[in-house]
Amino acid sequence: MTSSRPEQPRGTGRGKRVTIADIARRAGVTSAAVSLAVNGRPGVSDATRERILEIARELRWEPSHAARALAGAPVKTVGMVLARPAEVLGAEAFFGAFVAGLQEVLSAADYSLQMKIVESTEAEIDTYRRWFGQRRVDGVVLVDLRLQDPRIGALEELGQPALVVGGPGHHGSLPSVYVDDAEATRLIVEHLAELGHTRIARVAGTAEFLHTMQRNTTFRRLGEELGLECVQQDAGFGAAGAARATAEVLRLPAPPTAIVFDSDEMALAGAAVLRSCEVPIPEGVAVVSYEDSPLTRGHTPPITAIRRSAVEYGRAAATRMLEVIDAAAGRRTAATGDPGTSAEARVIEPQLAVRASTDPSLGGTTGADLAAGLDAS
Amino acid sequence: MTSSRPEQPRGTGRGKRVTIADIARRAGVTSAAVSLAVNGRPGVSDATRERILEIARELRWEPSHAARALAGAPVKTVGMVLARPAEVLGAEAFFGAFVAGLQEVLSAADYSLQMKIVESTEAEIDTYRRWFGQRRVDGVVLVDLRLQDPRIGALEELGQPALVVGGPGHHGSLPSVYVDDAEATRLIVEHLAELGHTRIARVAGTAEFLHTMQRNTTFRRLGEELGLECVQQDAGFGAAGAARATAEVLRLPAPPTAIVFDSDEMALAGAAVLRSCEVPIPEGVAVVSYEDSPLTRGHTPPITAIRRSAVEYGRAAATRMLEVIDAAAGRRTAATGDPGTSAEARVIEPQLAVRASTDPSLGGTTGADLAAGLDAS
DNA sequence: CTGAAAGCGCTTACAG
DNA sequence: CTGAAAGCGCTTACAG
Known part of the structure; x- marks a missing residue:
């Protein structure tokens, strides 16, 4: 073995990460082909797709979340901001059960829930703005709906896909789920x-x-x-x-x-x-x-x-949230109607x-x- | 106003996002200078730093999380996997309160908590591997510690910064917090x-x-x-x-x-x-x-x-987790000792x-x- | 069906 | 102290 120092492309030094480039090299194709193959998109023959997937599995490749997000793919994250002190949340049986229900459905769809505790409604709205600006979430779940809620208008203005937990009514043009x-x-x-x-x-x-x-x-x-x-x-x-x-x-x-x-x-x-x-x-x-x-x-x-099973309520909210996100994504690519993002409210019967x-x-x-x-x- | 179509650089079409390039243009510097300025790093004069920050504020610039992560910065996310059914979690007062405490401290440090519910310990370990591969979290919080816990070895092998909630002992080389x-x-x-x-x-x-x-x-x-x-x-x-x-x-x-x-x-x-x-x-x-x-x-x-206040327990865990993450990051840049990642256990007195x-x-x-x-x- | 390229928005050495 | 460049890992038009 000759020490091929000058030939070796030097990365950051850790060098463990497997990328689509590695797969492409092994498969003798370009990285674009790998991308198409692993995303199940047309553009590669079934034979090469199979070969590529096989190699990806072998190399234990994991897609870089950051790279995907940067290239415009969904970040697979749902956000929820809570404007209540931790002690109050912790004392409520509802909170934990609702979150568990949300998590179950989101986890199964490979989405994650990102939560944040803030001090005030202003800080909550500010968080929505920043998350939107950073493209950190694909959608947000809004809880503790109030009358004349300023958060509704803020989210509408932002154009952030969102689901309101609460109703009926008072959720503006945003979809909602609520217990009757x-x-x-x-x-x-x-x-x-x-x-x-x-x-x-x-x-x-x-x-x-x-x-x-x-x-x-x-x-x-x-x-x-x-x-x-x-x-x-x-x-x-x-x-x-x-x-x-x-x-x-x-x-x-x-x-x-x-x-x-x-x-x-x-x-x-x-x-x-x-x-x-x-x-x-x-x-x-x-x-x-x-x-x-x-x-x-x-x-x-x-x-x-x-x-009304808070766990079930959480599941219903997550399910609807994913629909809303899918609809928003669909609207961006295909210019069809948007049945999922409408202000439809879904009722949970107590x-x-x-x-x-x-x-x-x-x-x-x-x-x-x-x-x-x-x-x- | 002449319609300068051919001159206009065409982006993806949405074109709303403010980037450091926009700031650089306005400030008459390069985007590298902007990066240094907004990250409080040496390399720019105080005067230009001030000017850059001013413009960033004016333009309401938000750093792209994905871009930062891709360039190697911390993703500011802590992961937690739960191998219990949602119904069980929801019924437990401990869960909600612990999460609320975690959230409070993490939110304040601008970190977010990413949770996932899985079916088994194997699925849990698999999630750790994938998160690590995707660089999706800076650290993980491990709960429900068992005797001979296979998760400990898996995390050690991965080199994933992690905090064990439970002890004393049986947490291998990983740091832990536990109630005595x-x-x-x-x-x-x-x-x-x-x-x-x-x-x-x-x-x-x-x-x-x-x-x-x-x-x-x-x-x-x-x-x-x-x-x-x-x-x-x-x-x-x-x-x-x-x-x-x-x-x-x-x-x-x-x-x-x-x-x-x-x-x-x-x-x-x-x-x-x-x-x-x-x-x-x-x-x-x-x-x-x-x-x-x-x-x-x-x-x-x-x-x-x-x-033992589950909320307080959550806070303690989050605080320690952040120390561990900081220490791991410090070890990567400065090659100093690593006081924070050691297997030190911190006790909470009941x-x-x-x-x-x-x-x-x-x-x-x-x-x-x-x-x-x-x-x- | 395949290849080569540009671009996403940032960070980080590396020259000047 | 500043500028120009490469690179992170992917996706997406756009030619062949």
């Missing part, structure tokens, strides 16, 4: 009415979120329709507000016989207040939560809750899990029941 | 011993995880040291096994007066069994969980638990949150207490 909160409210109120309740209170979360508004409206309307006494008590965010609001409605001249809470966390805080006031659940006051979780299932008694906190006949739980409930989550 | 489970076990057992318990059972989770082993060993050792009757019951994964195991220890000739569970989910299932057997907590049997969460805090009675499930004097909780507890999570 009107239907959820109907399920709850009708369930309570069937059990004979006529005075129902709703302890409501932050009014700035769209779904809260939705619930407020439907709750009021259904009360009128069914001839029930429906009162609403605003509690703002979190457990402390819910505890206060619960105490408040208990002091009403004619206290409710059922209370509906906007989240599992709130329902638990409310239930604790009932316990401390020695009001039995459900005999004294029935309790319902808009959010199901291990918290509601594990409570004593287990709490009747809207089941269900009501009836438990002992409203139905006395479902009395005692055994450990086995509980275990089964948790496993089935 | 021996200390946690000591806290629990001593707390119970002080309350006068002499027969303590431990309902243990999956034995393949390292931390389970760690707890097993320490539990046994402490029992001997303190002269306690310590029995261990293996329950495998999840709530169903824990319920079975709890029933099992209750049938012992001399049943324990305290049971320690490996997770919040397991503790809840165990508590439900106790309830169904009409064993009061803590008077009949005291209950402790190795994992704190809204589940343990919200239980009736609230459950004494090891507090605390015990004592609640009514062990201490009868902490009896009734009010809604306000609960609210405060949840907020402080």
Whole structure:
């Protein structure tokens, strides 16, 4: 072996990376042919395509993500910005489950999820701008939809493919997926009415979120329709507000016989207040939560809750997001119509899990029941 | 205005992107000078640097991530592969909180987290290989450490900067952060011993995880040291096994007066069994969980638990991961020692949150207490 | 169907 | 301190 120093092309020195050039050399073709072959595009004969793929496999070639992106290919990444403190996110069962569902579908399609935690809505919009400028994501998932949400306009202006989680309405020209909160409210109120309740209170979360508004409206309307006494008590965010609001409605001249809470966390805080006031659940006051979780299932008694499986919600969002991205990509190449990017909203139908906190006949739980409930989550 | 068609350099057509070439033209310098200026590197005078930065700002230039990566710069991304089903991840309070903590620190450093859910350990290792080949991540965070973990060797061989979450030991030459489970076990057992318990059972989770082993060993050792009757019951994964195991220890000739569970989910299932057997907590049997969460805090009675704040754990892991990445980058450029990548392990000290499930004097909780507890999570 | 080339936007030696 | 050039690894028209 002669030391062929001057002949040897010197790379950066690490020299391990296999590139399409290596494959091309071995196959006796040009790197363009390799590109066509590995991307399943026409332009090479089946025989050479086979040979090229074989060599690529042999050499354990991996496409350079950066190079592909630089050449204009999709970056296979979905972005999600969260404008909430880590502690708040961490305390929410919803977040982890939603992310897990997103991840599952995105991972299977070889997409990755890029998340970022920011301090404010301005910082969130700024992140969208930068991501767009850097071409860092193919699409973004927008969560925590509000009324008059400034993020919608910003994304529209940018022309960034995006999916809104929330609705209906208020998502501008962007597509959306959302849980039908009107239907959820109907399920709850009708369930309570069937059990004979006529005075129902709703302890409501932050009014700035769209779904809260939705619930407020439907709750009021259904009360009128069914001839029930429906009162609403605003509690703002979190457990402390819910505890206060619960105490408040208990002091009403004619206290409710059922209370509906906007989240599992709130329902638990409310239930604790009932316990401390020695009001039995459900005999004294029935309790319902808009959010199901291990918290509601594990409570004593287990709490009747809207089941919308956050994991499933995440899967639905990811699936729709990928459609939107595909449609946007298709529109760029083929100049066809764009069915996927339209402002179509997709609805997820909620269900009501009836438990002992409203139905006395479902009395005692055994450990086995509980275990089964948790496993089935 | 004359239509200068032939003069106009035709790009891909979208033509919106601002590049360093645009800045260079405006500043009357070469693009190399712009690169040096925006990266704060020597090679340009302060005056021209200022001018360049000014123009970059004016033009709202954003560096192309792909181009930087292709040219060898860090991709500013940390990867994490999860070999568990989405449903399982979603049901765990730990996951969401840990991710939120990771995100917070990574986001602040302008890093992003890339996650992927896979089916098996082999698929996980394969993902590491591909990410490494694609140069898609600067480092990876390895979770769910096992004994004889094949992932450790794979990452070492790859030379991929990585951080192991778990320990002590069994992380090969890779750095690690972990919660001191021996200390946690000591806290629990001593707390119970002080309350006068002499027969303590431990309902243990999956034995393949390292931390389970760690707890097993320490539990046994402490029992001997303190002269306690310590029995261990293996329950495998999840709530169903824990319920079975709890029933099992209750049938012992001399049943324990305290049971320690490996997770919040397991503790809840165990508590439900106790309830169904009409064993009061803590008077009949005291209950402790190795994992704190809204589940343990919200239980009736609230459950004494090891507090290790999953959010904080995530933050610690992210901080260490960034150190490791910096050290690896430094080692490549400056040929100094590499203090950051060493197999150093960093310990997180656990605390015990004592609640009514062990201490009868902490009896009734009010809604306000609960609210405060949840907020402080 | 195949080859040679330009281009994506940056970084990094290497001369002046 | 500055300029001109090569290179990162791929994709995409555009000729043959």
